[in-house]
Amino acid sequence: MDWLADLFTVSILLATIRMAVPIALAALGGLFSESTGVINIALEGMILMGAFVGTIITNATGSPALGLLTAIGSGLGMGAIHALACVTFKANHIISGVALNLFATGVTFFLALVITGGSQISVHHSLPKIGGFSPVVYGTALLFLLSGVFLYRTKLGLRLRATGEHMEAVDSVGISVTKMRYLAVLISGGLAGLGGGYLAIEQANFFTKGMSAGRGFIGLASMIFGKWTPWGAAGAASLFGFAQSIQFRLEIPFVPDEFIQMFPYLITILVLVGAVGRARPPAEDGNHFIKEG
Numbered sequence: 516m517d518w519l520a521d522l523f524t525v526s527i528l529l530a531t532i533r534m535a536v537p538i539a540l541a542a543l544g545g546l547f548s549e550s551t552g553v554i555n556i557a558l559e560g561m562i563l564m565g566a567f568v569g570t571i572i573t574n575a576t577g578s579p580a581l582g583l584l585t586a587i588g589s590g591l592g593m594g595a596i597h598a599l600a601c602v603t604f605k606a607n608h609i610i611s612g613v614a615l616n617l618f619a620t621g622v623t624f625f626l627a628l629v630i631t632g633g634s635q636i637s638v639h640h641s642l643p644k645i646g647g648f649s650p651v652v653y654g655t656a657l658l659f660l661l662s663g664v665f666l667y668r669t670k671l672g673l674r675l676r677a678t679g680e681h682m683e684a685v686d687s688v689g690i691s692v693t694k695m696r697y698l699a700v701l702i703s704g705g706l707a708g709l710g711g712g713y714l715a716i717e718q719a720n721f722f723t724k725g726m727s728a729g730r731g732f733i734g735l736a737s738m739i740f741g742k743w744t745p746w747g748a749a750g751a752a753s754l755f756g757f758a759q760s761i762q763f764r765l766e767i768p769f770v771p772d773e774f775i776q777m778f779p780y781l782i783t784i785l786v787l788v789g790a791v792g793r794a795r796p797p798a799e800d801g802n803h804f805i806k807e808g
Contacts (some may be wrong), residue, residue, distance in 0.1 A: 560731070737752040
């Protein structure tokens with residue numbers, strides 16, 4: 516049973532925290548977007564774009580802080596496109612998200628080939644560690660705390676959540692549904708972009724094709740399992756971070772390594788199956804707002 520003891524070591528705990536950050540940021544991004552009823556499965560592509568842009572800018576300027584800022588900017592740009600498609604032009608939310616994911620996968624791979632001649636780009640700089648962790652780890656914890664206060668204790672946060680529950684009621688009191696949705700999707704993109712920047716610059720120290728590796732989708736699963744609340748999403752992201760942290764650190768007798776590497780994705784499926792029917796999404800999730808008259 517030595518493998519069981521290996522699950523509860525300091526190194527696994529530290530790895531869990533590091534692995535959970537991009538998933539948690541994607542989950543929080545999905546939460547903001549869906550709080551206004553806009554489904555954002557483009558989180559996967561936003562993470563990937565943030566990883567690529569953050570890598571390029573960090574290497575070009577020697578500043579990982581600037582790399583992270585531009586990663587956020589790339590996520591904001593992707594969020595603006597998603598909002599334009601879904602909110603302004605009333606496109607299907609899922610189709611728009613899939614299109615953005617495919618776009619991010621293709622354009623980052625193509626540009627990586629053009630810039631370096633290969634699909635992998637090393638990152639040569641990183642932020643100084645504080646207590647063994649990147650400042651982004653502490654910033655993520657603060658973001659979750661502030662998001663809980665913002666969504667449940669401020670007027671603007673309540674308006675965002677009201678938009679996701681009853682758009683016509685929000686519009687009837689003079690609040691712009693379009694503005695609320697654009698704001699939420701932009702925040703969503705910025706958070707996912709930051710997650711991608713952290714993944715490449717601080718966690719992996721390189722960019723490679725498809726390195727988001729499902730983290731955007733796992734972030735959505737965390738959001739659903741967390742019942743569309745910041746604290747629930749944070750807990751679920753920690754669970755998935757733990758599942759990822761043991762992928763290459765755990766050896767179980769008679770269990771193939773390939774099965775252990777599947778573990779995070781199996782957990783995702785099981786969590787989603789278990790959450791279906793018990794987790795209630797915002798009432799306006801996936802709906803379009805068409806103003807009468």
